[in-house]
Amino acid sequence: MTNSLIARLEQFVRLSEVEKESVTTKFRHRRNTPAGRDIIHELDHADGVVVIIDGFAAQFKVKDDGKRQIVGYFHPGDLLHFGALAADEAVFGVTAFAQTTTSAIEADSFLALTSSSQSLSRAFWHLAIEQLSIAREWIVELGLGSAAQRLAHLFCEQHYRLEEVGRVNDGAFNFPLSQRDLGDTIGMTHVHVNRTLQELRGDGLIAFDGVKLQILDLARLRRLAKFDPQYLQWRKAGREA
Incomplete structure (x- = not known):
């Protein structure tokens, strides 16, 4: 399918x-x-x-x-x-x-x-533009965000994207990443990732076991990350066009 x-x-x-x-x-x-x-x-x-x-x-x-x-x-x-x-x-x-x-x-x-098909052409290129927009946002976060902000932003983005396709349940979603995987994503050592995860857990923002991630306080996590989902909203503009 x-x-x-x-x-x-x-x-x-x-x-x-x-x-x-x-x-x-x-x-x-x-x-x-x-x-x-x-x-x-x-x-x-x-x-x-x-x-x-x-x-x-x-x-x-x-x-x-x-x-x-x-x-x-x-x-x-x-x-x-x-x-x-x-x-x-x-x-x-x-x-x-x-x-x-x-x-x-x-x-x-x-x-x-x-x-x-003009519709298929538009849809696929909107998808390509969205992926480019995400890549640009990652560059900004790597260059300007603190450790906690980078990790929080990544979690907020994944929550937003997966919720849009119906794969979030009670704030939780599959996220089978090791601390090394996270470090290779946001430019930190696994030791630094571990400390930052402990900080987010201690603040009551997330629960994460390396398989599933649960966002416990989305509003506060977004504030920490300075997360603005505008860069992920190409889909709405496309359907309204």
Whole structure:
């Protein structure tokens, strides 16, 4: 089923039944990747545009000294590799944080799909713009936020994104990340991450066991993070256009 992708696209633009069927037909092949394994390897040949059907993944880059920087999180309905439209090699790797199901189509097939419908073209490009907007926000947070602000902002963003697709229950959602994963995301050592998590727990803001994250006081967490979800609201603008 490609319901997750169609649901994401319809957050931007309403699709006809014919357009939904076109998406379902193109993204029909499935690949399952267990947690801890790479979905896309750095510098591998790009298989095409990849969508997450179910699961949780992260995009990353490993430097020559072995240090890893995570540059994006991906949830059901997100596209992993727009770069396939312009390059034969994957510049970034993508790893599965949980068992993840994906589907991929070649770049030419993707371009044919988006060329077949103005609504589909708008929806996919809104999705691409939203991902670019998230990447820019991460850069700002890495450069300007304190340790507590960076972690709080990350948690607020994930809560917002997952709540939009119905994957938050009583403030809690699946978030199977180690302290090393969090450190590689927000530019801190795992020791510093541990201290910052303890601070957020001690302030009654979150509960986190490495598998599930629960936001206990969303309003206070957002104030700490200075979280403004405007950069995540492309979908509303698209549907109103």
